[in-house]
Amino acid sequence: MAQSANVSDKSKSIKKKVLTSVEYALICQFINEFGGGGLPMDCELNMVNRVFTDIEPLALVCILQTQLYNKVRGQHWRHDNRAKKLLKNYDDQCHLYNDNNLLTRMACAESINPISLCRLLLQEKYDLRQRPIVSQLLKHPHLINDARLAANVQQCSYSDNQEGPITDLRRRIIGEEYEQKLKQLANEAGIYFYDERDLRRMGYDKTPDIKVILPFLYKGLIVNWIESKANFGDPKSHKWNIQQQLLSYCNRFGPGIIIYWFGYHEKTPQLPDNSIGITILADFPDREHLDFMQMPELPTPV
Template structure:
């Protein structure tokens, strides 16, 4: 687990921006929306040439959100054109020895390579159950047509925003940052329940950590902390409030949500946060926290608490 923690630390560049103003955020979104090509090339262009003062993971997270929105909007288009895509592949595959034909079609059509694979596989094999399609995408070597299988594998490896490899990476990343949160909370001498503890106690919707003993952050009582390995734009944050954060505040009281890859400057100012939600881009600093001293039932600063323990 120590290796995981060190990897998380290495992926972020503290010298680069994670909290973006409206102009910066809009510029990034506009660049993504007008970029023609693969998502992985768009990512490299932004990181290495266009937005060099902004944290790499911040840019990747915004790209992910924008492309997910585009993917949902394009879903019906891909379904409608599936027959055309399959026909183009079958007519041209014999003249393409390298398994890059589907990638070329995806670039020309301006769609996700994995979305194209879904459309073609569904059109070719007429699956009745979504699980059968998901199985072939997860294990493309099972595809009966070897050239199609090779092209799907190439799409899977080349698509940085969609597909089973991306889903696995995102899940691991989320778990890494949850571990980072717990590690930092323990180092700060916090007493807390994690999600597993809360589920054993009978709670269904649970934050990543729930304080056994609440603390003060800049004068606000904090009862829980939620970890989000993503960028907190306004729309995403409002969705999290509706789906998760409101229920945490309603059940446990005020708490903190950490967007590790930064947030839009308007996100902490939303009136929706008045239910008791504090937005941060990192673990709360010790100078802003006040803990209850369990030895004499008085509140002391973190430094005093550490001195009393030592």
């Protein structure tokens, strides 16, 4: 009885990674319609804890990131043209509040990411047009000569889960974590491979996360490389990955696997673009589906 209860609890804890078109559309609709003057992290918490509780949380995080990125790109010109007005609003109000959350509240009211708002205000206030200089101020707010503005910028860094130095660091760490997970699982499966560092020493520029030394079969398909993506594979993002990376891998090394650890859209594996030799998975392939080349035994010397 206790064993069946454990199995039941385990099945409940498994979150869905492969999303149907309907499920994906509902998530995108929720993101686009999310209101109430909240930040993107409020939208994320609502999706993960209240609305889409049966779906892999990191899939929801990635879909939110993609949707908001596309939205920001579409509205950038509008916010850029309002930079003067936004700076004036901040200057008019900053002396009325004795806290560091003014810019965060303005970001909610303007439906813009806090770091995007900081970037606009810094560019306008200090007449900065070089993005690296602005990024330096965002990363090190103490360099801003206005103490109150510096404190507000720092608070925005803590409140923005879409961009900024803290968010960039988190994504880089997660990406590296799953690359290490891929190598560990490949070693445990008995796969011999070169990693990116090995391939770069050999003179390759665009390199998959692991290049298999001896190709193997996955469900009858030849595998020469595996790419790790700590992301969600929607069709548009996957097509971009093909153009930027996977096409080069297939041309140079042959067919391979891309793992979207946080899941993918059901239509992504069906894209005709995959016909060049791309297999899409949401986890490392099961050992039972792998067939390895058997090396012939050398004859015993007489």
